Amino acid sequence: MDSTIFLFLLQDGITSGAIYALLGLALVLVFAVTRVILIPQGEFVTFGALTFAALSAGKVPGTVGLLVMMGAIACGFELFAMRRVFSPRRLLRALAGYIVLPLVIAGSTVALAPRRYGIGVDVVLTLALVAPLGPYLYRIAFQPMAQASVLTLLIAAVGAHLALLGYSLIVFGAEGLRGPALTTLSAAVGPLTITGQSLSVYVVTIILIIALRIFFERSLYGKALRATAVNRIGARLSGIRTSLSGQIAFLLAAAIGAISGILLAPITTTYYDTGFLIGLKGFIAAIIGGLASYPITALAALLVGFVEAMSSFYASNFKEVIVFTLIVPVLMARSLASPAAEDEPD
Amino acid sequence: MTPALRILIFALVMAVFPLVPGLPRFWIVLADNVGLAALVAMGLVLLTGVGGLTSFGQAAFCGFGAYTTALLSTSYGLSPWLTLPLSLLVSGGAAVLLGLITVRLSGHYLPLGTIAWGLSLYYVFSKIALLGRNDGISSIPPLAIGGFQLLDIGRIYYAIWIAVFVAAILTLNLLDSRTGRAIRALRRGHVAAEAFGVSTARAKLFVFIYAAVLAGLSGWLYAHFQRAVNPTPFGVDAGIEYLFVAVVGGAGYVWGAVLGAAIVIILKYVLQDAVPALFQTHMQLETDVIDRDQAVRRPGRGQ
Numbered sequence: 001m002d003s004t005i006f007l008f009l010l011q012d013g014i015t016s017g018a019i020y021a022l023l024g025l026a027l028v029l030v031f032a033v034t035r036v037i038l039i040p041q042g043e044f045v046t047f048g049a050l051t052f053a054a055l056s057a058g059k060v061p062g063t064v065g066l067l068v069m070m071g072a073i074a075c076g077f078e079l080f081a082m083r084r085v086f087s088p089r090r091l092l093r094a095l096a097g098y099i100v101l102p103l104v105i106a107g108s109t110v111a112l113a114p115r116r117y118g119i120g121v122d123v124v125l126t127l128a129l130v131a132p133l134g135p136y137l138y139r140i141a142f143q144p145m146a147q148a149s150v151l152t153l154l155i156a157a158v159g160a161h162l163a164l165l166g167y168s169l170i171v172f173g174a175e176g177l178r179g180p181a182l183t184t185l186s187a188a189v190g191p192l193t194i195t196g197q198s199l200s201v202y203v204v205t206i207i208l209i210i211a212l213r214i215f216f217e218r219s220l221y222g223k224a225l226r227a228t229a230v231n232r233i234g235a236r237l238s239g240i241r242t243s244l245s246g247q248i249a250f251l252l253a254a255a256i257g258a259i260s261g262i263l264l265a266p267i268t269t270t271y272y273d274t275g276f277l278i279g280l281k282g283f284i285a286a287i288i289g290g291l292a293s294y295p296i297t298a299l300a301a302l303l304v305g306f307v308e309a310m311s312s313f314y315a316s317n318f319k320e321v322i323v324f325t326l327i328v329p330v331l332m333a334r335s336l337a338s339p340a341a342e343d344e345p346d
Numbered sequence: 347m348t349p350a351l352r353i354l355i356f357a358l359v360m361a362v363f364p365l366v367p368g369l370p371r372f373w374i375v376l377a378d379n380v381g382l383a384a385l386v387a388m389g390l391v392l393l394t395g396v397g398g399l400t401s402f403g404q405a406a407f408c409g410f411g412a413y414t415t416a417l418l419s420t421s422y423g424l425s426p427w428l429t430l431p432l433s434l435l436v437s438g439g440a441a442v443l444l445g446l447i448t449v450r451l452s453g454h455y456l457p458l459g460t461i462a463w464g465l466s467l468y469y470v471f472s473k474i475a476l477l478g479r480n481d482g483i484s485s486i487p488p489l490a491i492g493g494f495q496l497l498d499i500g501r502i503y504y505a506i507w508i509a510v511f512v513a514a515i516l517t518l519n520l521l522d523s524r525t526g527r528a529i530r531a532l533r534r535g536h537v538a539a540e541a542f543g544v545s546t547a548r549a550k551l552f553v554f555i556y557a558a559v560l561a562g563l564s565g566w567l568y569a570h571f572q573r574a575v576n577p578t579p580f581g582v583d584a585g586i587e588y589l590f591v592a593v594v595g596g597a598g599y600v601w602g603a604v605l606g607a608a609i610v611i612i613l614k615y616v617l618q619d620a621v622p623a624l625f626q627t628h629m630q631l632e633t634d635v636i637d638r639d640q641a642v643r644r645p646g647r648g649q
Binding site: 037150151154155158162277280283284287317318320321324325327328331332334336 | 400402447448450451453454455457458459461462463465466469470473586589593
């Protein structure tokens with residue numbers, strides 16, 4: 001291998017690593033706040049990429065139906081939870097958040113999609129369509145069992161993953177789609193061609209990491225999320241609605257997933273099940289970071305991207321094998337380092 | 347009614363089931379599939395339901411069993427009966443290696459670890475040239491006793507269900523033994539079990555290997571039932587489904603594995619007919635999903 005190839009692989013690795021970093025951060029965030037290991041994170045990436053691709057082709061994406069449907073189911077859950085204690089404020093909030101909002105988003109998508117106003121509108125619509133799926137998913141699948149053990153929540157997450165995957169196949173079909181690049185600019189640096197797309201991946205990743213940092217350090221909601229992560233009961237005693245914290249965490253995760261999807265759409269062809277593998281690579285990073293540390297997760301994601309790029313050069317057939325086996329020594333080290341976690345009450 | 351009598355009656359019912367006149371042959375296929383899934387789920391009942399270790403990777407052990415016999419009985423012309431112990435040995439050996447790494451993992455790291463190596467092994471199966479890559483291995487010989495070939499789905503039915511009953515009785519006896527009590531103690535925490543002299547690490551490894559050997563047996567039967575193997579039924583999706591089967595049947599009960607397998611597999615086939623009616627416009631897509639599943643589950647030959 002000469003240095004040119006190495007540089008190419010490095011660039012490739014950093015680009016995918018940056019996306020894995022975003023996903024890994026979202027996973028750490030969701031796990032810290034809700035203790036859910038968010039296997040369906042990958043589906044948000046798929047939905048983001050395919051919605052963006054469909055919109056830029058002037059079609060109404062299948063996520064429109066999913067948004068309205070999940071909103072309605074979530075509203076049903078909310079009404080059921082209110083069967084004993086009725087509160088008009090809560091009812092209005094539920095109707096606004098679970099019925100009116102998805103209908104408005106769906107309506108504007110149907111109206112705007114065929115007119116093709118350009119990439120900016122497509123990005124906004126994609127975010128509006130995919131991001132609310134996070135809180136709805138939390139309301140439906142996880143909020144009713146928020147006190148369950150990590151393992152039970154994990155199994156529920158696997159169920160949610162399968163359900164969303166099935167929906168994804170129904171509405172998007174088995175065909176893969178590619179989206180347009182955010183920018184077609186490219187620059188030659190020595191032997192390398194740096195495309196605008198990979199630059200925008202770096203820029204968006206860095207901006208999001210900084211934004212998350214500011215959100216957690218400065219804003220009241222960010223502090224509430226951190227409090228929930230530290231101690232749920234303590235947070236409740238201080239007047240924090242932990243279910244709201246969970247919904248915000250899922251909102252952020254779905255939004256980050258959708259952004260990753262938009263960034264990925266022009267780089268690789270997305271199929272209905274592409275997100276799962278990408279999400280799992282984010283996982284590897286998150287687990288290396290112990291599902292707790294944001295900086296280690298981001299660094300580990302770059303490492304995963306780099307290992308993936310290198311193994312696709314040396315042993316392309318065994319690329320996935322190598323990447324997923326990377327997790328095993330890490331898990332062992334983690335497990336040996338903290339044997340106290342073994343006795344989880346059930 | 348004693349438990350032994352109940353098992354005997356159930357065995358008799360299952361024995362006459364394929365002989366019922368006018369029974370659609372497809373039902374026998376379903377029963378074959380239920381038996382195959384029940385074997386894997388029985389291992390999971392012990393591992394997850396009783397031992398408290400969650401594994402999403404059991405399908406990979408089916409893969410070890412199926413690929414071992416597929417390779418040896420086609421390329422090397424070994425009799426399927428000779429490959430049976432080898433299949434069990436390979437899946438058990440794989441379980442020793444993976445178990446030494448995996449069962450040390452604590453809490454939620456364990457299921458994540460099993461997802462990771464489940465995915466890895468799926469790619470290993472689908473990339474190795476010797477194992478036919480994504481095409482897999484076909485023209486696997488059927489099971490035969492003397493000159494009597496178990497070609498027919500109604501004949502291999504007996505091989506599958508005898509295996510299910512033997513495995514169930516073994517498992518029940520195991521749970522009643524000293525080792526079984528050690529396994530049952532795993533779930534409720536380690537300190538108490540260790541205090542009574544149970545080596546929890548060894549008990550965990552044992553139950554992990556036992557579950558893998560049952561999965562390997564299911565894989566071996568599957569290979570000679572289907573007479574072709576490919577990587578798809580040994581991926582993480584299948585592993586998740588096996589866990590689902592074990593949970594649906596009641597994760598702590600040995601016979602729950604059979605019940606869960608029956609519920610899940612029959613429901614799947616019922617839904618395959620019902621769901622396309624709901625999504626008429628997407629009929630084609632629905633059948634895609636079904637085909638993917640049936641292509642691997644429903645025997646194409648030997649009927």
